[in-house]
Amino acid sequence: MSASVLFDAPGPKAIVRNRVYAVLGTATILGLLAVMIVRLSEKGHLAPEMWDIFNYAGIRQNIADAVLATLKAFGIAAVGSLVLGVLLAVARLSDHKPVRWLATGFIELFRSIPLLITIYAVWVGFLTDYSMWALAVGLSVYNGCVQAEVLRAGVNSVPRGQREAAYALGMSKTQVMATVLMPQAVRAMLPTIISQLVVTLKDTSLGFIILYPELLQTARLIASNTQVNGMYPYVSTIVVIGAIYVAMCMALSAFATWIEKRGRRAKTGIGTAAAAEPAAAGAVLGGEAGQAAGNTVIMGGPGGGDGASGGNGAGGGPGN
Amino acid sequence: MNVLLDYFPEFRDGFIGTVSITAVSTAIALVLGVVIAGFRVSPVPPLRWFGTAWVTLLRNTPLTLLFLVTTFVVPEILFPGMSAFVLGSLALGFYTSSFVCEAVRSGINTVPLGQAEAARSLGMTFSQTLRLIVLPQATRTVLPPMSSILIALTKNSAIAGAFSVTELFGWQKLLSEEGYDIVPIFLWVSLAYLAVTFTISGIFRILERRLEVAR
Numbered sequence: 001m002s003a004s005v006l007f008d009a010p011g012p013k014a015i016v017r018n019r020v021y022a023v024l025g026t027a028t029i030l031g032l033l034a035v036m037i038v039r040l041s042e043k044g045h046l047a048p049e050m051w052d053i054f055n056y057a058g059i060r061q062n063i064a065d066a067v068l069a070t071l072k073a074f075g076i077a078a079v080g081s082l083v084l085g086v087l088l089a090v091a092r093l094s095d096h097k098p099v100r101w102l103a104t105g106f107i108e109l110f111r112s113i114p115l116l117i118t119i120y121a122v123w124v125g126f127l128t129d130y131s132m133w134a135l136a137v138g139l140s141v142y143n144g145c146v147q148a149e150v151l152r153a154g155v156n157s158v159p160r161g162q163r164e165a166a167y168a169l170g171m172s173k174t175q176v177m178a179t180v181l182m183p184q185a186v187r188a189m190l191p192t193i194i195s196q197l198v199v200t201l202k203d204t205s206l207g208f209i210i211l212y213p214e215l216l217q218t219a220r221l222i223a224s225n226t227q228v229n230g231m232y233p234y235v236s237t238i239v240v241i242g243a244i245y246v247a248m249c250m251a252l253s254a255f256a257t258w259i260e261k262r263g264r265r266a267k268t269g270i271g272t273a274a275a276a277e278p279a280a281a282g283a284v285l286g287g288e289a290g291q292a293a294g295n296t297v298i299m300g301g302p303g304g305g306d307g308a309s310g311g312n313g314a315g316g317g318p319g320n
Numbered sequence: 321m322n323v324l325l326d327y328f329p330e331f332r333d334g335f336i337g338t339v340s341i342t343a344v345s346t347a348i349a350l351v352l353g354v355v356i357a358g359f360r361v362s363p364v365p366p367l368r369w370f371g372t373a374w375v376t377l378l379r380n381t382p383l384t385l386l387f388l389v390t391t392f393v394v395p396e397i398l399f400p401g402m403s404a405f406v407l408g409s410l411a412l413g414f415y416t417s418s419f420v421c422e423a424v425r426s427g428i429n430t431v432p433l434g435q436a437e438a439a440r441s442l443g444m445t446f447s448q449t450l451r452l453i454v455l456p457q458a459t460r461t462v463l464p465p466m467s468s469i470l471i472a473l474t475k476n477s478a479i480a481g482a483f484s485v486t487e488l489f490g491w492q493k494l495l496s497e498e499g500y501d502i503v504p505i506f507l508w509v510s511l512a513y514l515a516v517t518f519t520i521s522g523i524f525r526i527l528e529r530r531l532e533v534a535r
Contacts, residue, residue: 005436006454007363007446014363021364029370039397112471112517113510114478116489125502198380205382209482216384234392242385249380
């Protein structure tokens with residue numbers, strides 16, 4: 001259902017009423033923004049000196065290093081989570097019961113524990129001096145479990161005939177998985193996989209808590225080590241670093257949506273899943289995992305399609 | 321076992337803290353999420369734009385950044401000295417509201433077209449259509465993703481522990497700084513989180529069964 005179904009084409013009275021609401025709504029939003037800005041500038045957070053610190057070469061270098069550090073952790077975690085995801089998905093689909101149980105147990109355990117708890121335990125327990133690796137390992141384990149579920153849903157969405165035809169041609173189990181099922185699963189799930197990578201990128205900010213010098217940690221260090229007008233420039237630093245984060249994540253999200261639209265245009269193969277985040281759907285416990293993973297995809301369908309065709313999404317990101 | 325018994329009062333406080341910050345921010349997220357979903361399908365363009373901007377911005381912001389914003393920026397705007405618990409629930413609630421909004425919106429999309437058309441032909445206004453006809457029917461499809469969103473919220477509440485809210489991550493940090501072995505601590509904290517998340521998914525399973533209708 002597109003939004004326009006919910007209300008009639010406005011007549012003269014309704015047009016006036018909608019305009020009144022529009023003006024009131026805009027005024028409220030602008031008013032709130034104005035209050036925020038006034039309050040901040042009253043306290044001197046918007047003074048030019050506060051923003052001047054970003055002209056210093058040292059601080060710029062710090063931020064550049066931090067972006068690199070964030071991307072480094074993200075890169076390792078992305079590769080790690082994808083590799084682990086494929087392994088776990090294959091293990092969970094295995095014909096051997098012990099392997100399946102182990103994989104299921106691993107996935108369900110780490111998906112239902114907060115990522116921060118895992119990262120912190122890895123950091124304190126094993127990699128105290130290597131916070132980047134602690135962060136990357138924690139991220140890989142958690143996101144690997146999520147990616148495994150995404151891939152499993154993808155493999156299950158490949159039509160039965162594909163697998164049967166491959167076996168009929170005399171392919172081995174490994175061949176069937178590696179050359180027939182996985183490629184189609186990856187293609188179908190690519191938007192979801194990339195959306196999960198956006199989540200991975202966002203979660204690198206947890207490095208803040210284990211003191212890995214990524215963007216947020218650098219923001220805190222900059223803000224607490226610089227004094228301008230007798231104050232710490234927290235507001236300006238958070239705004240600048242926040243903008244960098246949001247820009248990086250939005251670029252990657254846009255990529256996911258682009259792939260999704262491209263997949264929808266294609267007439268061959270199975271349909272592409274919506275660029276929804278399975279982690280927004282979070283950990284699903286126990287036996288209902290498969291069902292809920294299916295739900296995520298189904299729920300994503302109408303929303304994503306609506307955003308693409310109904311035009312009421314206005315670039316509002318993927319459905320679900 | 322020893323770890324838990326030695327520090328049981330702190331563990332209990334942490335558990336209560338996790339449950340209460342989850343409950344408070346769930347309330348914030350549900351109310352805000354439904355309202356913003358209403359904005360996103362409303363006939364008033366600026367409200368639609370606002371809803372879209374809200375969702376896009378919050379979905380692409382790391383939660384830790386939001387916690388930093390609430391810790392350092394929000395007290396400057398409102399008034400200094402707000403408690404970490406209030407600020408933490410604000411950050412969590414706002415962050416989750418964007419996901420709730422998207423779930424509700426795709427729930428609205430699954431209600432059959434004829435329902436809204438019938439409501440309109442009876443002369444119902446937009447808010448009546450949404451409130452009386454569409455949202456009640458959307459509830460059924462929204463429940464499963466909502467359960468997952470709330471479980472994610474529970475897990476995300478761990479970050480609040482790093483911003484001096486008393487909850488389970490704080491306990492883990494405290495004990496590991498006291499020099500206890502991390503493995504048993506990790507297991508106990510995981511068990512506590514599992515208890516909360518299982519309760520949530522149990523509640524939602526009951527709700528789903530209650531709302532199930534034969535079609």
